Amino acid sequence: MTSDFFEQLGKAVGDTNVLTGDAVHADYTHDETLGLGPVVPLTVVLPGSTGEVAEVLCIATEHGVPVVVRGSGTGLSGAARPVAGAILLAFDRMNRIREIDTDNQVAVVEPGVTLEQLNGELAPYGLVYPVSPGEQSASLGGNVGTNAGGMRAVRYGVTRHHVLGLEVVLADGTVMRTGGKFVKSSTGYDLTQLLIGSEGTLAVTTEVIVKLHPRLTETATVLAPFATLPEVTKAVPRIVASGVEPTILEYADALVMSSITKAAGLDLGIPESVQQAALAYLVVVLEQSSVARLDEDVEQLGTLLGDLGALDVYVLPPHAGSSLITARERLFFVTKASGADDIIDAVIPRAAIPDYLAAVAELAASHGAFVSGCGHVGDGNVHLAVFQPDAQARHELNRAIFRTAIEAGGTISGEHGIGTSKMSYFVESADPALLSLMHAIKAAFDPGGILGPGRMPGPADHLETAHS
Numbered sequence: 001m002t003s004d005f006f007e008q009l010g011k012a013v014g015d016t017n018v019l020t021g022d023a024v025h026a027d028y029t030h031d032e033t034l035g036l037g038p039v040v041p042l043t044v045v046l047p048g049s050t051g052e053v054a055e056v057l058c059i060a061t062e063h064g065v066p067v068v069v070r071g072s073g074t075g076l077s078g079a080a081r082p083v084a085g086a087i088l089l090a091f092d093r094m095n096r097i098r099e100i101d102t103d104n105q106v107a108v109v110e111p112g113v114t115l116e117q118l119n120g121e122l123a124p125y126g127l128v129y130p131v132s133p134g135e136q137s138a139s140l141g142g143n144v145g146t147n148a149g150g151m152r153a154v155r156y157g158v159t160r161h162h163v164l165g166l167e168v169v170l171a172d173g174t175v176m177r178t179g180g181k182f183v184k185s186s187t188g189y190d191l192t193q194l195l196i197g198s199e200g201t202l203a204v205t206t207e208v209i210v211k212l213h214p215r216l217t218e219t220a221t222v223l224a225p226f227a228t229l230p231e232v233t234k235a236v237p238r239i240v241a242s243g244v245e246p247t248i249l250e251y252a253d254a255l256v257m258s259s260i261t262k263a264a265g266l267d268l269g270i271p272e273s274v275q276q277a278a279l280a281y282l283v284v285v286l287e288q289s290s291v292a293r294l295d296e297d298v299e300q301l302g303t304l305l306g307d308l309g310a311l312d313v314y315v316l317p318p319h320a321g322s323s324l325i326t327a328r329e330r331l332f333f334v335t336k337a338s339g340a341d342d343i344i345d346a347v348i349p350r351a352a353i354p355d356y357l358a359a360v361a362e363l364a365a366s367h368g369a370f371v372s373g374c375g376h377v378g379d380g381n382v383h384l385a386v387f388q389p390d391a392q393a394r395h396e397l398n399r400a401i402f403r404t405a406i407e408a409g410g411t412i413s414g415e416h417g418i419g420t421s422k423m424s425y426f427v428e429s430a431d432p433a434l435l436s437l438m439h440a441i442k443a444a445f446d447p448g449g450i451l452g453p454g455r456m457p458g459p460a461d462h463l464e465t466a467h468s
């Protein structure tokens with residue numbers, strides 16, 4: 001690349017914000033996807049304003065240099081992993097909360113603001129941004145990029161249910177606004193929704209307007225061990241239909257439960273005999289604005305869980321309850337440390353989960369693999385840790401699992417995204433009419449194809465998969 005290119009970048013964002021060589025910290029070379037090695041980009045560029053983002057994109061377009069956008073790099077699909085020869089556009093400097101508007105219950109934030117930061121600022125106002133992917137260091141820009149979900153989606157929905165408007169910069173440097181501080185609009189195509197989940201392939205987000213909720217102060221965590229996994233998964237639709245509105249409704253198989261409690265040094269006080277008999281657990285968090293309403297919900301849920309065959313029902317002491325949820329959020333790192341080769345997050349209609357998990361167990365056995373599971377069962381989003389070190393065998397197994405999910409009426413990813421790691425599965429299973437429309441949308445937003453090369457839904461010759 002010519003020195004002119006770097007000079008232009010330096011002028012746009014300041015020389016100290018254009019990193020090359022040893023100045024590129026290892027964190028910038030990967031996201032958290034298992035099995036994808038580090039890639040050093042041509043340069044890491046750290047813009048400080050929307051105007052600077054626009055200038056960087058103009059320079060990239062002029063020189064035909066691809067751009068990979070990065071938030072906090074906690075993604076699980078390889079979408080923020082750099083490409084050699086590309087600019088990695090990182091938002092470490094654009095991390096200001098521009099406004100907390102209590103009357104309209106919205107926050108206006110820059111893309112580098114993290115979930116932890118936003119919720120910390122919102123607490124004194126009695127407000128919360130409830131979308132909660134397990135990693136609180138994730139950025140709002142990244143959440144929009146992946147349409148992040150997380151444990152609270154069963155009650156509150158996912159990122160796309162909370163983003164009211166965006167400011168974005170197109171590949172040619174045009175700054176564009178969508179939506180606003182309002183909750184409804186029937187005014188042309190909804191480009192806000194199109195951009196959410198587009199994984200940095202259509203435009204670069206420079207501002208996000210999000211909807212906020214009142215912070216509910218009373219919480220109870222209920223743990224229900226079951227003798228069999230099908231009993232757990234069959235209980236889920238009944239709990240959702242009961243009207244108790246769980247904030248979190250997770251399942252964990254016995255192995256996952258024992259690994260997370262062990263890793264966190266957590267004793268939940270469950271008798272040994274019950275632990276021995278339990279093959280799976282439901283974890284239900286209830287939240288309410290008053291103790292009386294919470295107690296009513298806990299009682300109703302306890303009775304229901306008993307009727308549904310729970311071996312027992314435990315209302316955990318507050319500290320144990322929050323520690324269990326934190327331990328569940330750290331599960332990814334426990335799974336990684338135990339040598340998992342992949343994590344997949346297909347989503348299916350929740351009533352199809354029992355048959356789906358039975359089919360997964362058979363597929364794992366027939367592919368010589370071990371698969372453990374847990375996840376956001378309330379919204380049909382089961383996370384599977386796949387232990388199969390042979391890349392080809394794992395690829396075949398993943399493919400069979402995704403096919404099973406699709407046949408059950410589901411799809412490949414509920415929240416982690418397609419990125420680079422699931423691209424081959426997506427392309428081979430998607431409706432050709434849908435793919436062709438996606439190509440046309442990509443070409444309309446980014447005719448030079450500089451944003452997120454190899455990511456959804458780039459031309460076939462750009463595909464970079466976990467297997468290459």
Ligand SMILES: Cc1cc2nc3c(=O)[nH]c(=O)nc-3n(C[C@H](O)[C@H](O)[C@H](O)COP(=O)(O)OP(=O)(O)OC[C@H]3O[C@@H](n4cnc5c(N)ncnc54)[C@H](O)[C@@H]3O)c2cc1C
Nearest residue numbers: 071072073074075079133134139141142145149199200205
């Ligand atoms: C321990 C752990 C637990 C997790 N649990 C969950 C979970 O429960 N639910 C869930 O949904 N996810 C979960 N994740 C995945 C991850 O946290 C989410 O995908 C999150 O949305 C990524 O945010 P990020 O800021 O790290 O984005 P990155 O990984 O940096 O980027 C993600 C995508 O967004 C794009 N992007 C980033 N910023 C911008 C921008 N400004 N403009 C345009 N595109 C942009 C990137 O190009 C990339 O495509 C978990 C990850 C970990 C490590």
